[in-house]
Amino acid sequence: MLAFILRRLIQAVIVMVTVAFISFMLFQYVGDPVVFLLGQDATPEQIRELRASLGLDKPFFIQFWHFLVNAAQGEFGLSLRQGAKVSRLIAERFPATLELALVAAFLALVIGVPMGVYAALKRGTFTSQLFMTISLLGVSLPTFLIGILLILVFAVTLGWFPSFGRGEVVQMGWWSTGLLKAKGWHHITLPAITLAIFQLTLIMRLVRAEMLEVLRTDYIKFARARGLSNRAIHFGHALKNTLVPVMTITGLQLGGLIAFAIITETVFQWPGMGLLFIQAVTFADIPVMAAYLYLIALIFVVINLVVDLLYFAVDPRLRVGKAGGH
Numbered sequence: 001m002l003a004f005i006l007r008r009l010i011q012a013v014i015v016m017v018t019v020a021f022i023s024f025m026l027f028q029y030v031g032d033p034v035v036f037l038l039g040q041d042a043t044p045e046q047i048r049e050l051r052a053s054l055g056l057d058k059p060f061f062i063q064f065w066h067f068l069v070n071a072a073q074g075e076f077g078l079s080l081r082q083g084a085k086v087s088r089l090i091a092e093r094f095p096a097t098l099e100l101a102l103v104a105a106f107l108a109l110v111i112g113v114p115m116g117v118y119a120a121l122k123r124g125t126f127t128s129q130l131f132m133t134i135s136l137l138g139v140s141l142p143t144f145l146i147g148i149l150l151i152l153v154f155a156v157t158l159g160w161f162p163s164f165g166r167g168e169v170v171q172m173g174w175w176s177t178g179l180l181k182a183k184g185w186h187h188i189t190l191p192a193i194t195l196a197i198f199q200l201t202l203i204m205r206l207v208r209a210e211m212l213e214v215l216r217t218d219y220i221k222f223a224r225a226r227g228l229s230n231r232a233i234h235f236g237h238a239l240k241n242t243l244v245p246v247m248t249i250t251g252l253q254l255g256g257l258i259a260f261a262i263i264t265e266t267v268f269q270w271p272g273m274g275l276l277f278i279q280a281v282t283f284a285d286i287p288v289m290a291a292y293l294y295l296i297a298l299i300f301v302v303i304n305l306v307v308d309l310l311y312f313a314v315d316p317r318l319r320v321g322k323a324g325g326h
Contacts, residue, residue, distance in 0.1 A: 004308075004309075005309070008305050008308055008309075009305070012301045012302075012304075012305060015297065015301055016294075016297060016298060016301060017068070019293065019294055019297035020067065020068050020071050020294060021064065022293065023067075023071070023289075023290035023291075023293050023294050024063075024064050024067045024068075024290070026286050026289060026290050026293075071294055074087050075087055076287045076288075076290055076291040076294070077287045078287060079280075079285055079287055079288050080283070080284070080285045080286065080287060080288075081279070081280070081283040081285045081288075082285075086287045086288055086291045087291070089276060089288065090273065090276075090288075090291055090292075090295060091174055092176075093271060093272050093273045093275075093276045094272075094273055094295075095175050095176045095177060096166055096176070096178075096270060096271050096272040096273075097258055097261055097265070097270075097272030097273040097274060098258065099177060099178065099179060099188070100188060100191055100192060100195060100257075100261055100264070100265070100270060100272060101195070101254060101257040101258045101261060102254075103179075103188055103192040103196075104191075104192045104193075104195035104196035104199065104257055105196070105199065105250070105253070105254050105257055107192060107193065107196040107200065108196045108199035108200040108202075108203055108250075108253075109203065109250065111196075111200055111204075112199070112200040112201070112202075112203030112204040112207065113203060113204075113207055113243075113246070115131050115135075115200075115204045115207075116203065116204040116205065116206065116207025116208040116211065117207060117208075117211060117234075117239060117242075118131065119131045119132060119204065119208040120207070120208045120211035120212050120215070121211070121234060123208075123212070131204065132205075132208075134201070135201035135204050135205050136201075137201075138197045138198055138200065138201030139198065139201050139202065139205075141197075143194060143195070143197075143198065143263045143264060143267075144263050144266075144267055146194050146197055147190070147191070147194040147263070147264060147267035147268060148267065150190050150193060150194055151163045151190065151267070151268075154190060155190065161186060161187075161189050161190050162186065162187050162190075163190070163268065164268050164269040164270075165187055165268075165269060165270075165271070166178050166184070166187055166188070166270060166271055167181065167183040167184045167186060167187030167188070168181045168183040168184055169181065169184060170184075190268065191264050191265070191267075191268045191270050194264050194267070194268070195257060195261055195264045199253050199256075199257065202249075202253070203246065203249070203250060203253075206245075206246055206249055207242060207243075207246055210242040210245055210246060211238060211239070211242045214238045214241050214242050215238055220233060220238060247307065247310060248307050251303050251304070251306065251307035251310070252300075252303065252304065252307065254303055255296075255299050255300040255303045255304075258273075258296065258299055259296045259299070259300070260274075261273075261274045262274035262275075262277060262278060265278075266278055273292060273295070276288060276292070277289065277292045280292070
């Protein structure tokens with residue numbers, strides 16, 4: 001286990017250094033931050049002074065080393081558009097994005113897993129075929145179209161939910177949450193459903209496929225021969241083994257929800273990191289773009305590491321294989 005963790009940590013460090021290098025290259029080839037900060041009317045003396053104070057007059061690898069050290073500390077300089085520290089902007093927006101992603105992941109799991117199990121156990125029935133049709137629509141429709149349709153039906157036509165914003169939030173130190181207020185839940189419903197639909201259909205189809213595969217295995221046939229009930233076979237044996245690969249995909253999808261919430265946040269004007277990133281791209285705000293890229297990579301690395309450890313702990317075949325030298 002220790003060797004496994006060390007290997008994963010070394011891989012994580014390599015990935016983060018690579019992402020840091022890519023983020024650093026944004027500063028080199030996407031505009032000059034000095035011009036953005038001082039404007040077009042700056043004198044050559046002002047440009048030289050600011051470039052020296054920012055360390056931009058030093059050799060490439062020294063600049064990259066300083067960038068790497070600062071990135072490890074969560075510092076990415078000042079936003080070129082807002083003039084505030086990028087770390088503060090990210091800290092203000094991150095709770096909203098994480099909250100939206102967690103609610104969407106919860107909906108996808110709570111609804112997707114039972115639908116997948118039902119579609120596998122009752123395949124060929126009308127309800128099972130209906131679930132598969134819905135999943136096909138969920139996979140095919142683009143997220144922005146789903147969001148616009150939900151706004152049209154439930155916000156504009158019926159007036160049940162608001163169409164934008166986060167609603168009322170509670171501030172707990174630097175962290176903010178809307179899940180402790182009724183208006184917060186009211187505002188997060190449509191964005192969370194929009195973000196969850198694709199993941200829900202993906203999980204449903206994956207659970208169905210894995211469940212059908214497990215039900216064909218020999219140990220399920222032996223369990224039936226021993227006279228075990230269908231409930232014990234389906235939920236005590238088949239579902240338990242079905243969820244092992246599903247757990248891996250779901251963990252990585254959580255990172256995807258955080259990274260690709262950009263469209264949902266833009267459609268609903270949700271004040272998260274995705275909306276901040278879109279605004280940064282519009283104004284070529286390189287420090288914010290670099291910080292977003294670095295943070296998303298860190299989230300994927302951490303989630304991947306946690307999923308690998310859980311997979312190692314849940315699947316006894318990995319431990320037996322290591323112990324037996326196979």
